[in-house]
Amino acid sequence: MSEPVYQRWDVSQRRQHQFLMVCCFVLIFTGLPLRFAHQRGVAEAVGVIGGATVAGVLHRIAAAGLIWSAIWHVLYLLRRRRRRNLSTSMVPRVKDLLDARDTLVWLVRDEAPHPLYDRYNFIEKFEYWAMMWGTVIMIITGLVLWFPVAAARWVDGLGLQLAKVIHGYEAVLAAVSILLWHMYHAHLRADVFPMNWMWLTGSLTATEMRHHHPLELERLEQAAAAADEAPPTPAPEDTEHGSPSPQAEADSPTGGGAAPAPGGVQPPPEPGLDAGPGGAGGQAGEPAGSTDSEGGHA
Amino acid sequence: MRGVVGLLLAALCAGMAGAAGPLVDSNACLVCHNNEHFVVRLANGGLRSLFVDPERFYKSVHAARGCAACHPGVALGPHAETKAVALAPELQAMLTPRSGPQRLASAECMRCHPDQARRFATSVHGQHAAAGNLDVPLCDDCHGHHYIDRRDDLESSVNPENVPGTCAKCHSNQLVMARYDLNTSVVTTYEASFHGEKRALGSGRAAVCTSCHGVHDIRAPQDPLSSVNPDNAPATCGSCHDGADAAFARSFRHQATTPQRSPVIFWVAAIYKLLIAVTVGGMVLYMVLDAAKRQRQRRRGDVHE
Numbered sequence: 318m319s320e321p322v323y324q325r326w327d328v329s330q331r332r333q334h335q336f337l338m339v340c341c342f343v344l345i346f347t348g349l350p351l352r353f354a355h356q357r358g359v360a361e362a363v364g365v366i367g368g369a370t371v372a373g374v375l376h377r378i379a380a381a382g383l384i385w386s387a388i389w390h391v392l393y394l395l396r397r398r399r400r401r402n403l404s405t406s407m408v409p410r411v412k413d414l415l416d417a418r419d420t421l422v423w424l425v426r427d428e429a430p431h432p433l434y435d436r437y438n439f440i441e442k443f444e445y446w447a448m449m450w451g452t453v454i455m456i457i458t459g460l461v462l463w464f465p466v467a468a469a470r471w472v473d474g475l476g477l478q479l480a481k482v483i484h485g486y487e488a489v490l491a492a493v494s495i496l497l498w499h500m501y502h503a504h505l506r507a508d509v510f511p512m513n514w515m516w517l518t519g520s521l522t523a524t525e526m527r528h529h530h531p532l533e534l535e536r537l538e539q540a541a542a543a544a545d546e547a548p549p550t551p552a553p554e555d556t557e558h559g560s561p562s563p564q565a566e567a568d569s570p571t572g573g574g575a576a577p578a579p580g581g582v583q584p585p586p587e588p589g590l591d592a593g594p595g596g597a598g599g600q601a602g603e604p605a606g607s608t609d610s611e612g613g614h615a
Numbered sequence: 616m617r618g619v620v621g622l623l624l625a626a627l628c629a630g631m632a633g634a635a636g637p638l639v640d641s642n643a644c645l646v647c648h649n650n651e652h653f654v655v656r657l658a659n660g661g662l663r664s665l666f667v668d669p670e671r672f673y674k675s676v677h678a679a680r681g682c683a684a685c686h687p688g689v690a691l692g693p694h695a696e697t698k699a700v701a702l703a704p705e706l707q708a709m710l711t712p713r714s715g716p717q718r719l720a721s722a723e724c725m726r727c728h729p730d731q732a733r734r735f736a737t738s739v740h741g742q743h744a745a746a747g748n749l750d751v752p753l754c755d756d757c758h759g760h761h762y763i764d765r766r767d768d769l770e771s772s773v774n775p776e777n778v779p780g781t782c783a784k785c786h787s788n789q790l791v792m793a794r795y796d797l798n799t800s801v802v803t804t805y806e807a808s809f810h811g812e813k814r815a816l817g818s819g820r821a822a823v824c825t826s827c828h829g830v831h832d833i834r835a836p837q838d839p840l841s842s843v844n845p846d847n848a849p850a851t852c853g854s855c856h857d858g859a860d861a862a863f864a865r866s867f868r869h870q871a872t873t874p875q876r877s878p879v880i881f882w883v884a885a886i887y888k889l890l891i892a893v894t895v896g897g898m899v900l901y902m903v904l905d906a907a908k909r910q911r912q913r914r915r916g917d918v919h920e
Contacts, residue, residue, distance in 0.1 A: 350816060351809075351812050351813065351816055352812070354811075354812040354813070354815035354816040355806060355811075355812070355815050359815075359816065360815060360816050360817045363816050363817060364817060368816075368817050368818070369813055369816035369817045369818035370818060370820070372816070373813075373818075423908070424901070424904040424905060424908050425904060425908075427911065462809075465856065465863060465866065466856050466857065466858045466859050466860070466863050467858075469859075469860065469862040469863035469865075469866060470860065470862060473862045473865060473866075474862055474863065474864065474865025474866035474867075474868075475865070475866075475879060475880075476866075477863070477866035478866055478868070478877075478880055479879065479880065479883060481809060482880055482883055482884055482887075483883060483887070486883075486884065486887035486888070486890075486891065487887070489891055490887070490890065490891050490894060493891065493894065493895050493898070494894070494898075497895070497898050497899070497902070498898045498902075501898075501902050501905075506905065506906075506909070507906070507909040507910070507913065508909065
């Protein structure tokens with residue numbers, strides 16, 4: 318019960334996920350009915366939330382939210398780059414292709430070993446980049462449809478037609494990806510059920526780390542061992558991801574009645590970090606010795 | 616004696632047809648015409664139903680005017696032949712090629728609604744009607760006759776909700792449209808458009824056929840006076856979309872998504888369909904394999920921790 322937890326997502330990352338989730342659900346449930354408006358029962362279902370006009374207004378509000386979340390994420394990445402702790406853990410590598418191959422082999426062959434994943438596995442990277450791509454497409458085509466008269470001056474009539482077609486198909490692709498793929502890997506999978514709590518707690522237990530991200534765990538443990546021997550680095554108040562410094566690990570089990578995993582030990586409050594990109598957020602974060610998982614480790 | 620009875624009968628009919636209250640009048644007619652099996656054989660051997668549904672008739676906009684308003688020649692018993700009313704020449708021209716009840720009925724409409732009739736005479740439908748074309752609609756083809764409801768009544772054939780279906784009666788008919796080389800996908804492409812989808816979802820504001828094409832004054836798109844002529848389309852779009860220009864107006868086309876007519880749209884849609892099929896198929900396959908693998912592991916007690 319009192320095993321150490323590893324803080325992997327800072328408050329901003331969790332807020333981004335939570336906010337994005339709300340936006341996506343509103344967008345899906347107010348947008349897809351329009352695409353399937355002629356199917357039986359769809360108009361009645363939309364009537365429940367107040368009809369087509371209300372759905373349109375909600376869709377635009379959530380769309381503004383999605384645009385904000387995209388800006389927020391870019392500002393977040395820029396801020397981390399400014400502080401020199403921008404992680405490259407989401408960048409696709411050759412290992413992801415090999416992992417994908419090995420995972421497929423593992424799926425069909427009983428004796429095959431499961432590949433060892435790093436901080437983000439190929440499934441998570443695929444989702445992240447699909448989300449990036451999809452968000453850009455949806456925002457561009459969505460703005461064209463939102464302001465068609467103004468957009469027509471730039472993209473002409475054909476551009477408006479294309480925007481509608483692309484927005485509709487990309488919406489189906491995104492909705493399926495979220496409702497099937499993400500729900501499976503974050504909820505339904507036997508080794509995750511009922512939920513991967515990362516998006517709320519930001520942390521995983523050592524057991525979960527060993528199971529889902531063994532290479533990351535190994536690196537963190539090596540770093541912790543090295544830190545034990547070396548003179549202490551600046552205090553690891555850093556809660557940007559991957560901060561299970563010796564203290565964090567040591568603190569966790571005794572952390573003043575903190576809840577056990579997977580509820581996880583909440584990190585110390587991080588004033589401002591959750592205030593979004595522009596916030597005063599970040600003074601609390603990232604000292605020079607930030608332990609973001611990849612940085613510099615092989 | 617005979618003369619007296621005849622006189623009385625004539626007086627009764629005259630009273631029912633004209634002076635008496637409209638409900639009495641219609642009720643008298645409906646004594647016979649409310650029978651849904653009231654059918655007569657025509658000279659050409661066909662059958663015609665003379666049934667009028669009282670419930671629907673009394674709900675119609677013309678109920679208060681009574682039967683005789685449009686059937687001025689009625690008398691009890693087998694009715695005297697109705698003579699068409701005299702109309703302005705441009706209106707008469709549209710009716711002359713027609714025969715039978717439709718000619719009489721439309722004449723009666725035009726007698727009370729001359730403004731609409733004159734606008735209709737300038738339309739592509741009216742012009743062809745005057746040229747002897749029997750395919751183009753007259754009044755009753757869109758409005759009906761005994762059961763003309765208010766336009767805001769959801770059962771009305773010209774309620775905006777029902778306009779696409781009313782137009783589709785002819786414009787989705789391959790046989791009729793082929794005679795004029797007209798596009799039969801105008802209604803289906805409308806339904807697939809943003810306007811059509813928004814309508815289907817329950818929006819009362821989204822445009823229907825008549826919003827852009829006009830009502831009685833519908834003209835062919837090539838006609839310089841047509842509301843959907845490329846020169847006039849921006850203004851037509853602008854009645855809802857402030858500031859609409861020609862580029863915006865080009866965004867609405869009634870072309871079906873075929874590789875010949877809309878190649879860019881067609882191929883983008885095709886690529887997306889393939890992408891979605893491959894993605895969903897791959898995801899489902901992966902999930903099934905993954906779930907099965909974990910089930911096998913659990914059965915062996917070999918849970919990967």
